[in-house]
Amino acid sequence: MENYTTTFGNSAADALPANRAQFIRKTYLLLAAAILAFIGVEAFFFASGVANMIASVIFSGGAMGWLLVLGLFMLVSFLANRWATSETSKMTQYLGLGVFIVAEAVIFVPLLFLSMYYSGDAMVLAKAGIVTLGLFLGITATVFITRSDFSFLGPILAIGGFAALGFIVASALFGFTLGNVFAFIMVAFAGTAILYETSNVLHRFNTNQHVAASLTLFASVALLFWYILSIFSSRD
Numbered sequence: 001m002e003n004y005t006t007t008f009g010n011s012a013a014d015a016l017p018a019n020r021a022q023f024i025r026k027t028y029l030l031l032a033a034a035i036l037a038f039i040g041v042e043a044f045f046f047a048s049g050v051a052n053m054i055a056s057v058i059f060s061g062g063a064m065g066w067l068l069v070l071g072l073f074m075l076v077s078f079l080a081n082r083w084a085t086s087e088t089s090k091m092t093q094y095l096g097l098g099v100f101i102v103a104e105a106v107i108f109v110p111l112l113f114l115s116m117y118y119s120g121d122a123m124v125l126a127k128a129g130i131v132t133l134g135l136f137l138g139i140t141a142t143v144f145i146t147r148s149d150f151s152f153l154g155p156i157l158a159i160g161g162f163a164a165l166g167f168i169v170a171s172a173l174f175g176f177t178l179g180n181v182f183a184f185i186m187v188a189f190a191g192t193a194i195l196y197e198t199s200n201v202l203h204r205f206n207t208n209q210h211v212a213a214s215l216t217l218f219a220s221v222a223l224l225f226w227y228i229l230s231i232f233s234s235r236d
Helices: 017-048 048-060 061-085 090-118 124-148 153-174 179-203 212-233
Strands: none
Touching: 017 048, 017 090, 017 179, 017 212, 048 090, 061 090, 061 212, 090 124, 090 212, 124 179, 124 212, 153 179, 179 212
16 A cells, blocks of 8 residues: 655645545546546457567466566566556546556556456456446445545555465465465455545545546456455356
């Protein structure tokens, strides 16, 4: 999780009701646009054959190739987050979001290949998408109805994130499978991240930071979708 400093002013929770409502509307409309853009990029990858090239490169690299891709993704994510919180221009902020969407689309290609061609379920993507949407809406409603500040979850998520990364790296290096138990744990982790980031939308971002707010929400939704799709795709 990234720590975002409020550089434009007070948090959205302290803004005038009209400004706060406009900020929330912009944030979630941009989140919806980011999800649609992600779907569009994936559709282009698979229709154009780019997905085949990405998958062949990642699969041919084995465990070390996957770790390299994961490391590059983390680097790109860091840069995209920096750009999305930039004070330089709105263009830079939107560029950060766009770069992050493309990076997510690339890293999802191997999982989508396995899901579509080896899961044996033609509706696996739709099922995972519906469950992800339902969980996201439920968690979001919880935050906005209670108006609670869940920033205390930040250190817990940081520790959990490093632990999860350690397991992922170890599984790639030593060749063991994490399995569905790990996937269910990561679904809970991603749900907690959505709770934390949704709270941040109100309590840590200000009304000029809707691009950065949308990016953090999109990242958490993508993580949730990844592990829900992994569970649905499992043939064990």
